[in-house]
Amino acid sequence: MTAKLKIVEIARLKKSCRCCEKIVQPPAPTRPVQRGMAGPGLLAHILVSKFDDHLPLYRQGEILARLGADIPRSTLIDWCGQAVSTLRPLSALIKAEIMCSDRLHVDDTPIKVLDPSRRTAESRGVKEGRIWVYVRDDRPWGGSDPPGAAYYFSPDRKGEHPQAHLADFKGVLQADAYGGFKKLYEAGTDEAPRIREAACWAHLRRDFHDVWKMTGSPIAREALDRIGALYDIERDIAAQSAEVRRRVRQEHSKPRVEAFRAWCESQLPRIPGKGDLAKAMRYALNRWHAFTLFLEDGRVAIDNNAAERAIRPVAIGRKNYLFAGSDAGGDIIADAMTIIETAKFAGLDPQAYLADVLTRINDHPARKLDELTPWSWRPPSEQRSRAA
Template sequence: MPATTDPLPTDIETLRAIIAAQASELAAERRRREASEAELAAAKAGLVAKALEVERLKVQLARLRRIQFGRSSEKIDREIDQLELALEDLEAAAAAEGMPADPAEPRASSPESRTRAGRRKLPEHLPRTEIVHAPFDACPSCGGALRQVGEDVREVLDYIPARFTVIRHVRPALSCRCCEGMVQAPMPSLPIERGLPSAGLLAHVLIAKYCDHLPLYRQSAIYARKGVELERSLLADWVGKAAALMAPLAEAIGRHVLAGSVLHADDTPVLDPGRGKAKTGRLWVYLRDERPHAGQDPPAVLYRYTPDRKGEHPQRELAGFRGHLHADGYAGFDALYEAKGGHPAAVAEVACMAHVRRKFFDEHAETGSPLAADALKRIGRLFDIERPLTGWPAEERRRVRQAQAQPVLNELAAFLETTLARIPGKGDLAKAIRYARSRWTALTRYVDDGRLEISNNAAERAIRPLAIGRRNWMFAGSDVGGERAAAIYTIVESAKLNSLDPQAYLRHVLGRIADHPINRIADLLPWIITIPDQG
């Protein structure tokens, strides 16, 4: 049967009323839909904001764990990396929704409120390119002449991608009109004789690999996108030759480090692929830094590569060292602390309280032990005493420690003794207590000498760049490759310790070192050299 519909009224006013009612109903439906969409958008924005805050708090928590309990494990480092990536994604999502990336930053509802809230100030040292947007030559209303009564300025941050350029060294050949003798200026020395790279390009490749952790194959791909084909093997050749050229500088830095009276030492594994199964080499760090006790000698760090972790390596490196050594409980250092030939030991051990604290933390995290928590609180008081002492003269630090830290240490020693007597002897808590008591003299040595530190965290911070780099280039490649990496790290990280831009420093050094007298290599040390135009 054919469909039937209600006949429309023929009265015009009735039709108008029907149309008006339908329009009103459609408008109401549209408002309901818009309200629902707004609620959905608000809910979505709220979820993004909450997720953003959760990820931010996770990152802060992971960082605090690393700070509070000394050297981070590979697991914590990986956790922080993954959380940072998740945080970046959420911040980008928040920006796409028009939300402030920082939840503490209010959403500006108008241009005026955005101005009042303030815009991030851009660094003053950056060059400025000014673009003037003049509106009209004459008044658009009456055609009259215009005069400037003020101006509005808004700065935006731009980035000009790095680019290659070719430097042409032109040496005119001149002949004498009288005697026909030939005259020509000598060719300036280059870091790599008859090579393609300038000092600036070599510095860039080295910093990208050892400071920014970009493997050479990735650099090669980046350069190819810029229209310059530089094979990985060619870049590797440049790195090897530059490292050989700067080896005397790395050795000079090492001599300065080992001439100190207080050192921090640590090591980290690095995979070295030999034939068949990869073997594990080690990168060792020896740090000299007198800034915490207002010392006057410049800071520097020495890295060494060894194919294994045998104690003979640090013993050989520190054979001529005399003084105090901050280190963990690695047995390979023990021979350095022994008296020989009727003479007192040349090296005094300074143990790391952060290592002790970490053992109690692990026990508390696993079992919730109140005794472990008590130990953590007592050790925490020792670190609280230390925080304001950074940068104080050694004697003032010693006096404060004697007055404030020594009583806490006495209480801690008594607590460890009584606790050990009343707990099972084979548990992890007992092991943590025995570890602390067995190293007590070395752990408390810092109280009597203001040059010393409560922990070895300084060396562990110096290891951090190696741990980051290891996740981007897993293999040293060979023993020679490991030694090369250690030398370059020595130069780069020592430059950073002396507040130099490492790329500007390497560029300047590589531009001079080929012709520099070997007996004046000290002129190129990061705390002596003057770098023009570093900014």
């Protein structure tokens, strides 16, 4: 089916009373973008094309021109920013809901940001910002909280940013060994840490795999086999209850994990201390409490793949649209990704979802904004049937 654009003309008829000569006219419908001519369907298409299909706005402009709509790139940028601004209360609500969880996955990735203060005759002036993602996904153990992803932008990778994101969080944080998280794991005045660290066995496995691929080391191969046995157990308990997962892990995974630790300790004196193989083993041993937390709690995953999958679209998009135009542009990316990726987690078509939300959000009561979240939203057909 060939894509089409259409112009919607809105007729607002004026009527006058012959007796009192009063003139009445229905109000103009609310637009998703103030003083903008783009309808909700086109805006949804632009947002999904950019942030889910990773199509830069200049390419979208070329496609729209072939369809008969010559829209300047500057206008597309303006529409994109205004549409996300309209959706920002919804993004904030989604983030607040996700960050209330007591278990989160987190990952981050760099993104280039234009910075006029760094501009020179030879350079446009670019700094390295950061996109962070926090994922709630209780599906592996049948939890009742719906999955979602909250994205945040920061102008750098200082630890103060995740510390601010997680200021009210209490629970298990599954992450890599980024030093900026260290302060979060420190015990408070009551000697009980507010946040417990869970490590990622997939990250550790990749370290051993890189060594094995480069050198063919039989020790690295054995490490892969030992970790692989843990994943065999995880596949068997997928979608089981948290208690079943904990019980099976205690019975079958824990002995293998303890044997892996003893094996690493026995191998370290026999291999070069500065080599990558030794670094991988020390990485595991130095954070052993984090690598074994999944044995104690069936709700905790064995790895951080949920966050790594959620951050991948940003990395793909980065290769296409290259950079954010400003820090405000980074915030736009984060808010758009929060809504689109959470809609996908909910099994929705993000374009159909956004088209309907952009149609309704400006007239929707603020106290009922939760009705527009991906977890509560219903297609227009269901809305009509309920109203009937």
